[in-house]
Amino acid sequence: MEDGLAKYGSYLDGTANYKMSYVSNPIDWGNTSNLKFLKKFNITVIGGNDTNYTLSWGYDYSGSYNKQIFNFAEGTLGQYNISEYNTSAEYSGGVFVNKGSVHTNGSGVSASIGVESTINGSPFSIQTIDIHALLGRMI
Numbered sequence: 001m002e003d004g005l006a007k008y009g010s011y012l013d014g015t016a017n018y019k020m021s022y023v024s025n026p027i028d029w030g031n032t033s034n035l036k037f038l039k040k041f042n043i044t045v046i047g048g049n050d051t052n053y054t055l056s057w058g059y060d061y062s063g064s065y066n067k068q069i070f071n072f073a074e075g076t077l078g079q080y081n082i083s084e085y086n087t088s089a090e091y092s093g094g095v096f097v098n099k100g101s102v103h104t105n106g107s108g109v110s111a112s113i114g115v116e117s118t119i120n121g122s123p124f125s126i127q128t129i130d131i132h133a134l135l136g137r138m139i
Contacts, residue, residue: 010121017120026061026110027131035136038104038111042130045098047123048072054116055100059108068102097127107136 012018029036038057045053051072056065113131117124 011119011123012121017118019116020119020124021114021116022126023056023114024112026112028110029133029135031135032109033138035107035109035139036111037107037134037136038113038131039134040101040103040132041113042099042101042128042132043115044127045072045100046125046127047096048098048117049096049122051117051120051122051124053100053124054114055102056114056116057104057106058112058114059106060110061112062108065112065114066104066106070100070102072096072098072100109139 036059041055041057043055049072052069053072054067054069056067058065111131111133113129115126115129
């Protein structure tokens, strides 16, 4: 690796894969006196062809996370993003939109969520993360 500025255009670090990691700030949903129970969260990603990714969640600034690993299946994009003869039999057109969800457990006053993936030559763009949570008793 050389020092200086680099332009990333091939979704690689030179010729090597690299790790992308996102962890949210602790979220308390504007209510610091109730327990929160994360029930489920959904993620929508553009790209991620043949990519493993990890969804994680933790409570109360602990730094300890529960983790669930997923895999987006490998697909074949059509040449020039156009399917042959307008069918899906041989190619798919456009970009992959992948969705995943995980049922979570545990509780705390605040929660943090995270996404981690290895970028392996194809795009990986987080579009949405939907969090389903319940408010519990006051502490």
